[in-house]
Structures are given as C-alpha cells and as structure tokens.
Amino acid sequence: MPxxxxxxxxxxxxxxxxxxxxxxxxxxSLIYYVVKFQYFSHGAIMxxxxxxxxxxxxxMGLNYILAGILTVIGCVIATLLSNWLLYLPLRKRxxxxxxxxxxxxxxxxxxxxxxxxxxxxxxxxxxxxKHNKTFDFGxxxxxxxxxxxxxxxxxLFLFLWIILKKTKLGKSMRALADNKDVAQVVGINPEKIYNxxxxxxxxxxxxxxxxxxxxxxxxxxxxxxxxxxxxxSSVVGGLGSVPGSIIGGLxxxxxxxxxxxxxxxxxxxxxxxxxxxxxxxxxxxxxLGVKMRNV
Amino acid sequence: xxEYLIAVFAYIFIYIIxxxxxxxAFGFTGLVNLGHMAFFGVGAYASALLTLHGIPWYxxxxxxxxxxxxxxxxxxxxxxxxxxxxxxxVALGLAFIAIAVSRNWISLTRGALGxxxxxxxxxxxxxxxxxxxAVALLSVVFLYWxxxxxxxxxxxxxxxxxxxxxxxxxxxxLYKVLSITISTFFAGIAGSLFAHYISFIDPTIFDLExxxxxxxxxxxxxxxxxxxxxxGVTVISLLLSAISFVFTNxxxxxxxxxxxxxxxxxxxxxLIYRPRGMFGKVDV
Amino acid sequence: MKKTILAILTLFILIMSACQVQQQxxxxxxxxxKPAQAQGTYKIGVMYPLTGDGAAYGLPIQRTTKxxxxxxxxxxxxxxxxxxxxxxxxxxxxxxxxxxAQKLVNLDKVKVIIGGVCSGETLGAAPITEAAKVVLISPSxxxxxxxxxxxxxxxxxxxxxxxxxxxxxxxxxxLKAKKAAVISETTDYAQGLRKVFKENFAKLGGExxxxxxxxxEDTDFRTQVTKAKASNPDVIxxxxxxxxxxxxxxxxxxxxxxxxxxxxxxxxLGRNTIAENAADLEGLIGVEQKFxxxxxxxxxxxxxxxxQANxxxxxxFYMSAAYDAVYLVSDAIAKNGYDGEKIRDYLYAVDGYEGAxxxxxxxxxxDVVMDFSVKQVKSGELVILK
Numbered sequence: 001m002p003x004x005x006x007x008x009x010x011x012x013x014x015x016x017x018x019x020x021x022x023x024x025x026x027x028x029s030l031i032y033y034v035v036k037f038q039y040f041s042h043g044a045i046m047x048x049x050x051x052x053x054x055x056x057x058x059x060m061g062l063n064y065i066l067a068g069i070l071t072v073i074g075c076v077i078a079t080l081l082s083n084w085l086l087y088l089p090l091r092k093r094x095x096x097x098x099x100x101x102x103x104x105x106x107x108x109x110x111x112x113x114x115x116x117x118x119x120x121x122x123x124x125x126x127x128x129x130k131h132n133k134t135f136d137f138g139x140x141x142x143x144x145x146x147x148x149x150x151x152x153x154x155x156l157f158l159f160l161w162i163i164l165k166k167t168k169l170g171k172s173m174r175a176l177a178d179n180k181d182v183a184q185v186v187g188i189n190p191e192k193i194y195n196x197x198x199x200x201x202x203x204x205x206x207x208x209x210x211x212x213x214x215x216x217x218x219x220x221x222x223x224x225x226x227x228x229x230x231x232x233s234s235v236v237g238g239l240g241s242v243p244g245s246i247i248g249g250l251x252x253x254x255x256x257x258x259x260x261x262x263x264x265x266x267x268x269x270x271x272x273x274x275x276x277x278x279x280x281x282x283x284x285x286x287x288l289g290v291k292m293r294n295v
Numbered sequence: 296x297x298e299y300l301i302a303v304f305a306y307i308f309i310y311i312i313x314x315x316x317x318x319x320a321f322g323f324t325g326l327v328n329l330g331h332m333a334f335f336g337v338g339a340y341a342s343a344l345l346t347l348h349g350i351p352w353y354x355x356x357x358x359x360x361x362x363x364x365x366x367x368x369x370x371x372x373x374x375x376x377x378x379x380x381x382x383x384x385v386a387l388g389l390a391f392i393a394i395a396v397s398r399n400w401i402s403l404t405r406g407a408l409g410x411x412x413x414x415x416x417x418x419x420x421x422x423x424x425x426x427x428x429a430v431a432l433l434s435v436v437f438l439y440w441x442x443x444x445x446x447x448x449x450x451x452x453x454x455x456x457x458x459x460x461x462x463x464x465x466x467x468x469l470y471k472v473l474s475i476t477i478s479t480f481f482a483g484i485a486g487s488l489f490a491h492y493i494s495f496i497d498p499t500i501f502d503l504e505x506x507x508x509x510x511x512x513x514x515x516x517x518x519x520x521x522x523x524x525x526x527g528v529t530v531i532s533l534l535l536s537a538i539s540f541v542f543t544n545x546x547x548x549x550x551x552x553x554x555x556x557x558x559x560x561x562x563x564x565x566l567i568y569r570p571r572g573m574f575g576k577v578d579v
Numbered sequence: 580m581k582k583t584i585l586a587i588l589t590l591f592i593l594i595m596s597a598c599q600v601q602q603q604x605x606x607x608x609x610x611x612x613k614p615a616q617a618q619g620t621y622k623i624g625v626m627y628p629l630t631g632d633g634a635a636y637g638l639p640i641q642r643t644t645k646x647x648x649x650x651x652x653x654x655x656x657x658x659x660x661x662x663x664x665x666x667x668x669x670x671x672x673x674x675x676x677x678x679x680a681q682k683l684v685n686l687d688k689v690k691v692i693i694g695g696v697c698s699g700e701t702l703g704a705a706p707i708t709e710a711a712k713v714v715l716i717s718p719s720x721x722x723x724x725x726x727x728x729x730x731x732x733x734x735x736x737x738x739x740x741x742x743x744x745x746x747x748x749x750x751x752x753x754l755k756a757k758k759a760a761v762i763s764e765t766t767d768y769a770q771g772l773r774k775v776f777k778e779n780f781a782k783l784g785g786e787x788x789x790x791x792x793x794x795x796e797d798t799d800f801r802t803q804v805t806k807a808k809a810s811n812p813d814v815i816x817x818x819x820x821x822x823x824x825x826x827x828x829x830x831x832x833x834x835x836x837x838x839x840x841x842x843x844x845x846x847x848l849g850r851n852t853i854a855e856n857a858a859d860l861e862g863l864i865g866v867e868q869k870f871x872x873x874x875x876x877x878x879x880x881x882x883x884x885x886x887q888a889n890x891x892x893x894x895x896f897y898m899s900a901a902y903d904a905v906y907l908v909s910d911a912i913a914k915n916g917y918d919g920e921k922i923r924d925y926l927y928a929v930d931g932y933e934g935a936x937x938x939x940x941x942x943x944x945x946d947v948v949m950d951f952s953v954k955q956v957k958s959g960e961l962v963i964l965k
Contacts, residue, residue: 297685298684298685299681299682299685299686302678302685398794399792405770407769407770408698408722409702409722409724411728412724412727489674493673493674493677493703493706495673495705497672497673499671499672499673499674500674502631504631504670505672505674543666547641547642547666548641548642550668551628552629554629554668555668
C-alpha cells in the first residue's frame with residue numbers, strides 16, 4: 001500500500017487533533033492578548049472541566065446538558081478564583097510576565113496534584129463516550145465524538161469572533177490590549193475587563209476539557225501536554241492573535257499527523273517544536289502577521 | 296544523619312552552579328532563558344556518553360560544559376535578536392524539544408531506557424561533596440568576578456537599556472551571545488556533575504517540575520544577586536527535604552499528592568508575597 | 580555581598596567538617612549501629628511514584644503493598660513487632676529515586692526498601708542502597724539493566740530481556756512470520772521489550788518493516804497504525820505500557836481494518852481486561868509470566884483491592900508481586916533478623932515460594948526466574964498455545 005493512500009486519514013486525524021489544540025490555544029491566546037501574560041494554567045482549567053463533567057455525568061448521573069452547564073459554571077468559578085487569589089496580587093505587585101508565567105506553571109502542577117488527591121491516579125472514561133459510533137467513508141474513518149469536536153470547536157470560535165468583533169466588551173478588550181493607559185483614560189476599568197476575559201477563557205477551557213475528556217481519557221496530568229500544544233499553536237498562529245491561534249492549532253495538528261508520513265511517528269512532538277522553532281526564527285509574528293494582530 | 300546531610304549538600308552545590316549561571320543570563324543580562332534546563336540535560340547526557348565510552352571524567356567534565364556551551368552559543372546566535380517575549384518562548388520551546396529528542400533519538404540516548412552505570416568521579420560521597428563544593432566555589436567566584444567586571448557592567452547595561460548600550464558603541468549582539476554561552480557552559484558542568492552523582496539518567500531529567508523548582512530557586516533568591524541565588528537554592532533545597540517529613544500519618548495514597556500540593560502552595564505564596572525574591576534587585 | 584557569600588560557605592564547611600568528625604568517631608567502634616527500634620517496630624521503606632504520570636502504577640501497587648502490611652500487622656507483626664512503613668515519592672525518575680533512597684537509608688535507617696515501581700527510580704536508588712548494604716526489592720521494574728545494578732538489588736518482575744525473546748521466537752518459529760511491525764510506547768518497560776524483540780527477531784533472520792513509537796501522553800495512535808499497516812507485515816507486536824493505552828491501541832488497530840496477527844506482552848492479558856473487552860481483543864496472542872489471577876492467593880489480594888479501591892486491579896501481576904515482596908521481606912526478617920545482609924541472603928535462597936504472583940524463585944543476580952507461556956484470546960477466554 002503506497003504511503004499516499006493513507007493521506008486522507010492522516011488529514012482527518014490532523015483536523016481532530018488540531019481542533020483540540022485550537023481550543024487550548026484560543027484561551028491561552030485570549031489572555032495573552034488582553035492580560036499580557038502566558039497563561040499556562042489554562043491547561044489546569046481544561047482538566048478541571050473534564051473532571052467536573054466526569055463527576056456530574058458518571059458519579060451523579062445528570063444528563064449531559066445539565067452536566068455541561070454545571071461544568072462551565074465550575075470552570076468560571078475556578079478561573080476567577082485563580083485570577084483573584086494569584087494573578088491579581090501579582091499584577092498589583094508589578095510582577096514581570098516571566099514571574100507570572102512561572103506562577104501559572106506552578107498552579108498547573110498544583111491542580112494536577114489536586115485532581116490526583118480527589119480522583120485517584122487511574123484513567124477515567126466519561127460514560128457518554130460509550131455511545132460513540134464510527135463512520136466509515138472508505139478513504140477515512142471518523143467517530144461521532146470526533147465530529148462533535150470539530151463542530152463544537154467551530155461554533156465556539158464563531159462566538160468568540162462575535163464577542164471580540166461585534167460587542168462593546170470586545171471593543172474594550174481590544175482597546176485594553178492595544179494600550180492600557182489610553183484605555184484607562186477613556187474610562188475603561190482594566191480589572192473589570194480582565195474578569196470578563198477570564199470568564200470567556202473559562203468557557204473555552206470548560207468545553208475544551210469536556211471534548212478532550214470525551215476523545216481521550218481522563219488522568220490527573222492531562223492539562224500539561226495539551227497546554228504545551230496550545231502554547232505552540234498560539235505562537236505559530238501569531239502570539240496575541242486569537243484567530244491566529246485557532247489557525248495555528250489546526251496547522252500544528254495537521255503538521256504533526258501528516259509530517260510523520262515519512263518520519264518515525266515518535267517524532268510527532270519534534271515536528272511541532274521544529275515548526276515552532278522555524279516560525280520563531282523566520283516569522284516570529286506567526287501565520288497571521290502584524291496586519292491581523294489587533295484582533 | 297551525616298550521610299543524608301552530605302547528599303543534601305551535594306545537591307545544593309550542583310544546583311548552585313545551575314542557578315547562579317542561569318542568573319547570569321536571566322538576572323544580569325535580562326535574557327529570560329526558560330530553556331536553561333535543556334543545557335543541564337545536554338551536559339548530563341554528554342558527560343554520561345563520553346565516560347561510558349571510556350573517556351576519563353576529567354576530560355568529560357569540561358567537555359560537557361563545552362558541548363552545552365557550544366549549543367548555547369549556536370542557539371543564542373540565532374535567537375537573541377528576537378525581541379522580548381519571543382526569546383523567552385524559543386527558550387521554553389527548546390526545553391520541550393530536548394525531552395522529545397532524548398526520548399526518540401534512541402541510538403544515542405537509549406530513549407526511555409536511560410543510561411545506567413555512569414562512573415563515579417570520586418567514590419566516597421563525602422569527598423565527592425567536597426569536590427562539588429570546590430567546583431561550585433570556583434564557578435561562583437568566576438561568575439562574581441565576571442558580573443563585576445567591565446563585561447558584566449555591559450551585560451547589565453544591555454538589560455537596563457539595550458538601545459543606550461548600543462549607542463555607546465557596544466556590540467550588544469555579541470555580548471548577549473557571550474552571556475548565554477558562559478551561562479550554558481556552567482549549566483553543562485552542573486549537568487555532568489549531576490549525572491556522575493546519581494549514576495543513571497533518563498529523559499525525565501527534562502521534567503517540567505524539576506524545571507519549575509530550579510526557576511523557583513532563582514526567583515526566591517532574587518534576580519541579579521549571586522548571594523541571593525545561593526540562598527534561594529539553599530532555602531528551596533531544605534524545603535524539598537523537609538517536605539518529606541510531613542503528612543506521614545495520612546492515608547498512604549494521599550501522601551504524594553498532599554506533599555506536592557503543599558510544595559506548590561508554598562512556591563505560590565513566595566511568588567505572591569515576594570515576586571522579586573529575597574535579594575532581587577531588578578525586574579526582567 | 581562578599582561577606583555574605585563567605586559567611587554562607589564557611590557555614591557549609593563547618594557543618595560538613597562536623598559531620599566528617601562524627602563519621603570518623605563512629606567508624607572505630609565498627610559493627611552495626613543498632614537501628615532505632617524504640618517503639619518495637621521494624622521499619623520498611625517504600626518508594627513508589629505517588630505523583631506525576633507514574634502514579635498511575637504507583638498508587639495501585641502501593642495499595643496491595645499496604646494490604647500485605649496490614650495483614651501481617653493484624654496477625655501480630657513479625658516476631659511480635661509491627662511493621663512500620665515509611666512512604667517516599669520517587670516520582671518515576673532517577674533524581675527523586677535517589678533522593679528517596681538517601682532519606683530512607685540514611686535518615687530513617689531502614690534495612691530494606693520495597694520499590695521502585697519504575698526502572699528509572701530503581702536505578703537511581705540502587706547506588707545508595709548498595710553502598711549502605713540495604714536491600715532494594717522492586718515489584719515491577721523490568722529494565723534489563725537492573726540485573727546488574729547490584730548485589731542488594733532484587734526484583735519480582737521478570738526482565739524484559741526474557742519476554743522479548745519469547746515473543747520474537749514465537750513470532751518467527753511458530754507463526755512463521757518473516758516481517759514484523761512494532762508499535763511501542765516511549766517508556767522504559769515498552770522500550771526494553773521493543774529493543775529485545777527487534778534484536779532477536781533480526782538475529783533469527785526476520786525483518787522489522789515498521790518501528791513506530793508513541794509518547795505516554797498520546798492517545799491518538801491512528802497515524803502509527805496507518806503506517807504500520809502500510810508496511811504490510813506478517814505480525815504486529817504492540818507494546819503499550821498500561822491497560823487503558825493498550826485497549827485504545829488495539830481498538831484503533833482494529834478500526835483501521837488490520838487483519839494481521841497481533842502479538843503483545845502481558846499488559847493486556849489481565850483476566851478482567853479480557854472479559855470486559857472480549858470483542859476488541861479476540862484473536863490477540865500474548866506472552867505472559869506463568870501467572871494466574873484466578874489462583875486463590877492472587878484472587879484474594881486482587882479481590883481485596885477491588886473492595887477498597889472500587890475498581891478492577893489495573894496491573895494484576897505487578898500488584899500481586901508487590902504483595903509478595905512484603906511477605907518475602909517479613910519472612911526474611913522473621914527468620915534471619917533485621918539486617919540488610921541477612922535479608923539479602925534470605926532472598927537469594929528463595930526457591931519456589933508460592934506467592935500471589937505465582938511461584939517465585941530468585942536467581943544469583945537477584946532476578947526472579949519465571950516461565951513464560953504464550954496464550955491466545957478466544958471468545959473472552961485465554962487459551963494456552965505454548
């Protein structure tokens with residue numbers, strides 16, 4: 001069987017992985033764009049989302065809509081707590097972005113131990129995943145969950161775009177991102193907008209976590225690898241550009257899966273990091289360059 | 296008891312070399328090198344591979360510093376032109392690349408199987424600890440001298456205002472490359488000493504957690520302060536040892552998680568209350 | 580600032596010199612310094628990965644270890660003394676394994692350590708325990724390098740060197756396979772098997788046509804499977820590290836329409852695993868230690884685990900081996916006393932001990948001697964092929 005026959009399947013695999021990366025990258029990128037630091041604890045919020053959904057579905061037996069709503073609420077609370085208890089004090093003390101980055105990684109590790117203490121070390125599967133079905137299109141196969149991942153990612157990105165482009169909140173966020181001092185002069189309260197930004201990121205994180213949990217399984221450190229991919233995606237897409245981070249996520253997903261056509265598959269990670277390195281060296285502004293960076 | 300203290304101090308001396316050298320790039324020159332651990336790992340692997348192929352340690356030790364330093368020089372030559380956050384991101388990306396390579400370049404690193412049987416430099420732990428102390432002392436003295444020299448002043452001028460330093464006719468690009476090269480050279484030395492101490496290394500040397508702890512040592516001590524770094528290493532190392540004395544009577548499956556949560560909580564509190572550390576002089 | 584540095588460094592030297600003086604003062608008296616037994620307990624060190632990715636193996640194994648300890652203590656302990664366990668988190672890496680052993684050996688003064696679970700932490704701890712003449716007994720480390728890690732290092736899990744040879748011999752001689760594909764996880768256990776399988780298969784005259792790997796954090800192996808399938812092998816050797824990974828891998832292999840014979844190590848041969856995933860695992864050929872999780876002793880331990888943890892035992896063999904390790908150690912202490920060298924001597928003499936993990940015999944290098952059997956899954960049951 002020639003290698004090219006497997007290309008359609010690899011592209012589909014890449015799109016599935018890419019949608020999940022894009023969900024992680026969009027939250028990371030949104031915070032970087034507005035609040036100006038590298039938000040690694042977004043991975044923690046995604047794992048909390050997955051575990052909350054697991055708790056509501058498997059342990060409490062709620063239906064999936066109610067479980068989803070409660071998960072979003074839980075993630076919003078967790079995110080706001082992290083802002084108020086950690087990031088706000090750090091901003092007040094004028095900590096540099098490097099320090100805030102380190103704090104967010106520490107929080108990520110903290111949350112993985114928290115999940116370990118509450119849920120134990122074994123991998124868990126969300127019960128909804130049992131109703132999964134496989135569709136065979138001949139040249140490639142895709143499952144119901146995977147279709148749902150791609151579709152819900154698209155819907156979320158549409159909402160995100162509407163908020164950023166079409167609402168007053170989005171306008172304030174952009175103003176704040178462009179120049180904090182000027183924004184304050186025209187009467188924008190940065191902390192208030194930051195709170196809203198964290199809430200939007202929390203919603204993205206909650207859905208990202210649920211979908212990640214459905215596609216893969218749940219384990220305490222699940223937030224770490226996904227946010228590293230989210231980080232790479234948002235850099236490749238254009239740091240601080242939310243649409244760029246989504247494109248970056250899909251790009252990395254495709255590059256990893258199609259790239260191993262001729263390379264040993266263990267090098268998937270090496271591929272994504274090499275893409276990162278190449279971009280940083282030759283196009284540090286990412287795929288969506290300066291022109292689109294005000295979004 | 297004394298054997299345990301020897302081990303604690305051996306680690307402290309290795310980490311002092313690692314953290315003080317990181318401070319040279321991060322604190323003194325303003326280059327937020329979040330990939331410092333990658334060079335520590337390169338040094339460890341280089342020294343392990345060299346000695347396992349029969350090269351004596353007194354050649355392997357400086358060689359591993361030179362190998363890590365050359366890597367640092369090449370990478371710095373390409374990346375220090377990047378502005379602000381971008382350098383930081385390449386450096387962080389580098390740390391992630393290192394783990395992928397060490398896991399997958401099996402013909403060289405044996406992948407996840409790791410490299411066992413790395414020979415001791417000095418068999419007796421006490422004398423090895425003294426040797427580590429000597430190397431750490433030499434490194435600290437050299438870096439102290441460097442940061443107070445003319446070159447060190449230029450490093451700090453670049454950190455404070457690169458444009459001004461360039462206007463004064465200094466080739467800031469070369470100085471930045473030099474700073475990273477020296478810094479990564481010492482990271483390689485620290486890696487080599489570490490590999491010979493525990494005699495077995497595998498890709499977990501690049502773990503995120505280890506890396507966060509090393510960064511915490513630097514931050515707790517404070518940027519651009521050598522005595523701060525030494526104190527930061529000591530405080531965090533003692534904290535790491537102390538943490539295994541708490542939670543001994545709780546349900547066994549919770550011991551690990553509780554200890555790690557406590558450690559991370561302490562680090563967060565330190566970051567919140569002293570984001571500039573104990574002796575921090577500058578913000579980077 | 581110079582003063583601060585000098586002051587700190589001088590302090591270090593002073594402390595270290597004091598230690599050295601103490602060390603020399605103790606040496607002439609020679610002999611064994613009586614370990615602290617004030618409360619009339621025997622201290623047992625246990626170092627497992629309790630956090631991080633390795634906790635997935637560490638915590639279940641820790642629970643069967645505790646089951647054995649509790650049983651022994653409930654029956655009055657050893658020689659009238661209770662076993663006191665000190666747990667350390669070795670995090671599946673050599674650095675923390677080394678630090679854990681330092682603390683257990685030099686501070687807690689234990690004479691025997693059960694652990695580590697991963698090979699990396701075991702190899703990091705071995706130099707410390709070896710120098711202090713403390714027994715280190717691992718229930719689950721399979722890296723072939725551990726065989727030569729030291730005189731005081733034991734393990735109750737067979738080295739990958741054996742299982743990989745059995746699998747490749749069976750593939751070449753019995754399945755008449757000339758071309759093999761390997762899909763393995765980049766963990767020490769899986770890489771050990773992969774290495775031995777590849778080397779031996781090539782030595783026999785076979786050809787490795789695809790050699791794909793995936794990382795522990797991956798859950799999507801479709802690309803690896805697609806590539807292995809495209810290389811048109813006679814047999815595919817699947818080497819996952821854990822049961823959930825393995826099930827996922829086999830599922831994705833079957834979803835991709837692969838009809839070639841699949842071969843795996845013992846990970847997927849747990850009786851409960853097979854019963855629950857009968858359809859997915861149908862036809863799979865596996866190589867495992869002569870271990871039966873339905874045998875009375877194993878069933879009792881694993882049943883207790885299920886009762887406590889509310890889940891099926893994820894690693895039946897290793898969890899049983901940890902249970903056996905506690906009993907072997909307590910028997911050694913009961914018979915020979917609480918002393919590293921004497922416990923070591925006892926362990927080298929273990930021959931045909933009936934444990935939960937099967938018949939345990941330890942060879943001259945501290946490795947467990949185990950027979951392997953080749954089995955095939957047929958309608959939810961294991962059928963012995965060889």
